Amino acid sequence: MIDFTFTEEQDLFRKAAREFAETMVAPRIQEMEESGEVSLDVVKALGEAEMMAITIPEEFGGLGLGYTARLIALEEVGRVSCAVAMMLQVFALGIEPIVKFGNNEQKKKYLPGLATGERLATVGVTEPTGGSDPTGGRTVYKKDGDDYIINGRKCFITNSHIADTITVLAKDDEDPKAFSTFIVEKGMAGFKPAHEEHKVGMKGCNTGWLIFEDCRVPKDNLLGVEGKGLRVAMSAIGDVGRGGMVGCSLGVLTACLEEALKFANERVLYGKPIIKLPAIQDKIAMMKLDLEAGRLLGYRASALQDQGARCDTEFAMAKYYTAEAAQRAAKMAADIHGGYGCMNEYAITRYLRDSFVLGPSAGTSDVMKVIIARSAM
Amino acid sequence: MAREIGPVWVFVEQCGGNVLPVSYELVGKGRELADELGTSLEAVLLGDSVTGLAGELFRGGVDRLYVGDDVLLKYYQPEMYVPMIVDLARERKPxxxxxxxxxxxKELAPLVAARLKTGISAHCIDLALDGNRLLEQIIPAYGGLISIVCPEMRPQMATIAKGVFALPGPAGRHGTGELVELAVPQAEPMKTELLEVVYEEAAGLTLDSAATIVAGGAGAKDAAGWRMVEVLADELGAALGATRPPVDEGWIELDRMIGQSGKMVTPDFYIGVGLSGELQHMVGIVGAKLMVAINNDPKAPVFDQVDYGLVDDCQEFLPVLIAKIRQFKQGKTAA
Amino acid sequence: MNVRKIVVCVKAVPDPKRASEIRIDPRTKTLTRADVPLVINQLDRHAMEAALKLAGEVGAEVTAISMGPPPAAAVLKECLAMGAGRAVLLSDRSFAGADAYATAYTLAKGIEVDGMPDLVVCGMSSSDGSTEWVAPELSVFLDCPVVTGVIGLEATGNAGLKVSARLDNGYRVVKVNGGPVVLAVTRELNTPRNISFSGIIKARKKEVAIWNLERLGIAAAAVGQDGSPTIISGMRVAESTRKVQMIEGTREAKAEELVRLLAAAGVL
Structure with missing residues (x-):
């Protein structure tokens, strides 16, 4: 039986997330847009609102709510601020490998702090050679007594400068086919974040490089089995990362539709609001259609994910569709705004810039098509 | 069989030994209603050293004044005031x-009403007698006006804000009246104890006596837009008022709200900025001499209720208007 | 005064953002039907916050109670997620059409059946009715004192509650020596908490009890429209006596014309 309705409890989660976003995030947007910096107030508020705890099991201080609840939260936060949704989605991305592959000691050590926001997480996979195919990465580790030594650099890392706990993928410097994943902590000798990027959008979400120069990591920080790290990165990160981008994209899409409707209802041309014009209605209809289609794809994937079923193709399709749709919606909503769509005072310009960043994050649309095609072939 | 009609009652509220203007206004309206019903007008006044206020109230048209004059009644305390009024109402059957x-x-009236098991309407903007000689209590709601009546129970009770009715004219045929002193109950231990009353000066120009009022609504859009409304009021030396949404947004204090559940005001010049003209607000300003509205929606109901209308987005228009005002003032100073 | 049990009265109201969709039809003089969703009355969230904060300080239990149609249960579920321990919805077809008096009576009976609390907290008014009468009338039916316009609330141990309440030109400070007492709170009192995810999870174990007329043991004639002393006798569309003149032209020209008007009226 297919039930396309949210439960009463899920409706309450949405309400709670929306209230949080409107009261705690919205007032900080201007400051984030102007400075381009992470708002520590927002980070603190995210922690207090248990936003990082959603996917962490209850026994480790989390809420154990699963992926549909996470998608709801991301969609609502993304509707208000795509930058904050992006930051939040990557926290979960850094958390997921520990939940899925961590041993009990690692879970006990890291998860409770990550659940409260006392510790912030990210994941280090992408390198200048690319992120969707991490086998091309050049970051290497070698065993040194009881420790591992990591050398290399990671780029385009969201939360690079604020994260305390970083899940890093590296390859065996003697065996190019063997990858391992390590938990690197802020302050470890030989590790430092570097070069903060200036993105066109998602201002208030930090992106930068991670540098490892003879970074010594104790063996207790090896995540999963040595040599099997690619699985850690691909299975945990792939679905959670793309699922997170679906949330960010749906948020932007919703915001574009709402902003376009508001403007079209207020703006008067030829003696009546422009919403009466068929050309405008066509755009509104397309946005609404994309939103509904995107949500169906996204929540179907998250429902599978909650069941523990395979959902990589489903998330690839949802990520492709929603990111493309958000970019289309931002363009259409900006067009509806006419000249105002070029003015920074109007939120639509922020959505336009943010929608640009949705494209490559967690894999470009072209990479998504490769994944989708592979499943069809 | 015609029922004998009881008196019309007005509660006279005093503060620091002065009758509040709203109470005088109600005496005026009460006189009208009493005349129309062919009954008398009675008033209840509670306070400390307030008997001297009787003359004025008689001149306003009161036939009989019940006065509770005691230091215990200096401030409103429900546990003192309400039983006195309820007991008297049971006897007099207004x-x-x-x-x-x-x-x-607003606290006292429903306490009295519930004890008398009668109905009460809130913040009426007009009162009249209907075809059945029932008190028609008119309040704005749902974009129009609704009439409320209380067919069975007595008294028919209503609260009315200051400014709805005019002050009573010069004394008519009821030059003097009868003064009845009320026995003040012995002070008993009360469940609530009034510790202190603190009076505060209102910040900014008060709405009550302002000659010019600028009122803003949801069309200000955000805090920055609201700031422009404030600047406009400053430039015009006007008192600043608002509809409900800016209060809910926290841009302005509740005591600045104009309308049915806020203040009733009568400035010479009113400018409504970014407000749609909901009746709940407009009833508070109908007495203004000249009214201007600025709103981006040409179909907004406000344009049916003002003297001058101007269609524009308030965030875009206000900076231009403010610049023109400053320019005008500079020109005046120079000349 | 020991505060062990607090009752909060809440109301499910049409979403104020969309309330203007419910209007008087100029032709039929009846209300237009609009599918406006019910939400918790904003001031009642301040009441919930006051109750939860005090309950946290003195270790009391909070019960949320509402009178309304079955969909109002969702609003009570929100109260449970905010932190109320229990919730009761008074719902019966016979409750429909109640004015403030009949509403207060029904709520009072519900509160009595549940067991008298030490404190009842209400929002000062509701966005759809805005009479401000329910709290004072409730206090009459519960035979206890009331303080309306509450802007400050402080538990002073055995000495009772210290309550500050708004006056037109200042405020009063009232000491409540013993419960029960009804407080009607304003938005000045506090900032309501957001619903938390863990609050929603905790609310899984809590049910909204639904009580009908029979459960309250009262007569149908005392509730709803039959129990209401006031009735709506008519509706009409307001007409204005003013005839509007539109100021037109470019933005600059409109501003200049308005400045001219202001100068002519002596404002400038």
């Missing part, structure tokens, strides 16, 4: 009982 929509009146 037909109608009008109370000012003040902080104290």
């Amino acid at each position: 037909e109608i009982f009008l109370v000012g929509s003040t902080a104290c009146g």
Whole structure:
């Protein structure tokens, strides 16, 4: 039986997330847009609102709510601020490998702090050679007594400068086919974040490089089995990362539709609001259609994910569709705004810039098509 | 069989030994209603050293004044005031009982009504007698006006804000009246104890006596837009008022709200900025001499209720208007 | 005064953002039907916050109670997620059409059946009715004192509650020596908490009890429209006596014309 309705409890989660976003995030947007910096107030508020705890099991201080609840939260936060949704989605991305592959000691050590926001997480996979195919990465580790030594650099890392706990993928410097994943902590000798990027959008979400120069990591920080790290990165990160981008994209899409409707209802041309014009209605209809289609794809994937079923193709399709749709919606909503769509005072310009960043994050649309095609072939 | 009609009652509220203007206004309206019903107008006044206020109230048209004059009654305390009024009402069986929509009146009136098992309407903007000689209590709601009546129970009670009715004219045929002193109950231990009353000066120009008022609504859009409304008021030396949404947004204090559940004001010049013209607001400003509205929606109901209308987005228009005002003032100074 | 049990009265109201969709039809003089969703009355969230904060300080239990149609249960579920321990919805077809008096009576009976609390907290008014009468009338039916316009609330141990309440030109400070007492709170009192995810999870174990007329043991004639002393006798569309003149032209020209008007009226 297919039930396309949210439960009463899920409706309450949405309400709670929306209230949080409107009261705690919205007032900080201007400051984030102007400075381009992470708002520590927002980070603190995210922690207090248990936003990082959603996917962490209850026994480790989390809420154990699963992926549909996470998608709801991301969609609502993304509707208000795509930058904050992006930051939040990557926290979960850094958390997921520990939940899925961590041993009990690692879970006990890291998860409770990550659940409260006392510790912030990210994941280090992408390198200048690319992120969707991490086998091309050049970051290497070698065993040194009881420790591992990591050398290399990671780029385009969201939360690079604020994260305390970083899940890093590296390859065996003697065996190019063997990858391992390590938990690197802020302050470890030989590790430092570097070069903060200036993105066109998602201002208030930090992106930068991670540098490892003879970074010594104790063996207790090896995540999963040595040599099997690619699985850690691909299975945990792939679905959670793309699922997170679906949330960010749906948020932007919703915001574009709402902003376009508001403007079209207020703006008067030829003696009546422009919403009466068929050309405008066509755009509104397309946005609404994309939103509904995107949500169906996204929540179907998250429902599978909650069941523990395979959902990589489903998330690839949802990520492709929603990111493309958000970019289309931002363009259409900006067009509806006419000249105002070029003015920074109007939120639509922020959505336009943010929608640009949705494209490559967690894999470009072209990479998504490769994944989708592979499943069809 | 015609029922004998009881008196019309007005609760006279005093503060620091002065009768509140709203109470005088209700005396005026009460006189009209009493005449129309062919009954008398009675008023209840509680306070400390307030008997001297009787003359004025008689001149306003009161036939009989019940005065409770005691140091215990200096401030409104429900446990003192309410039983006295309820006991007297049970004895006198008033037909109608009008109370000012003040902080104290709004607490006292429903307490009295519930004890008398009667109905009460809130913040009426007009009162009239209908075909059945019932008190028609008119309040704005749902974009129009609704009439409320209380067919069975007595008294028919209503609260009315300051400014809805005019002050009574010069004394008519009821030059003097009868003064009845009320026995003040012995002070008993009360469940609530009034520790202190603190009076505060209102910040900014007060709405009550302002000659010019600028009122803003949801069309200000955000805090920055609201700031422009504030600047406009500053430039015009006007008092600043608002509809409900800016209050809910926290841009302005509740005591700046104009309308049915806020203040009733009568400036010479009113400018409504970014407000749609919901009746709940407009009833508070109908008495203004000249009214201008600025709103981006040409179909907004406000344009049916003002003298001058101007269609524009307030965030875009206000900076231009403010610049023109400054330019005008500079020109005047120079000349 | 020991505060062990607090009752909060809440109301499910049409979403104020969309309330203007419910209007008087100029032709039929009846209300237009609009599918406006019910939400918790904003001031009642301040009441919930006051109750939860005090309950946290003195270790009391909070019960949320509402009178309304079955969909109002969702609003009570929100109260449970905010932190109320229990919730009761008074719902019966016979409750429909109640004015403030009949509403207060029904709520009072519900509160009595549940067991008298030490404190009842209400929002000062509701966005759809805005009479401000329910709290004072409730206090009459519960035979206890009331303080309306509450802007400050402080538990002073055995000495009772210290309550500050708004006056037109200042405020009063009232000491409540013993419960029960009804407080009607304003938005000045506090900032309501957001619903938390863990609050929603905790609310899984809590049910909204639904009580009908029979459960309250009262007569149908005392509730709803039959129990209401006031009735709506008519509706009409307001007409204005003013005839509007539109100021037109470019933005600059409109501003200049308005400045001219202001100068002519002596404002400038």
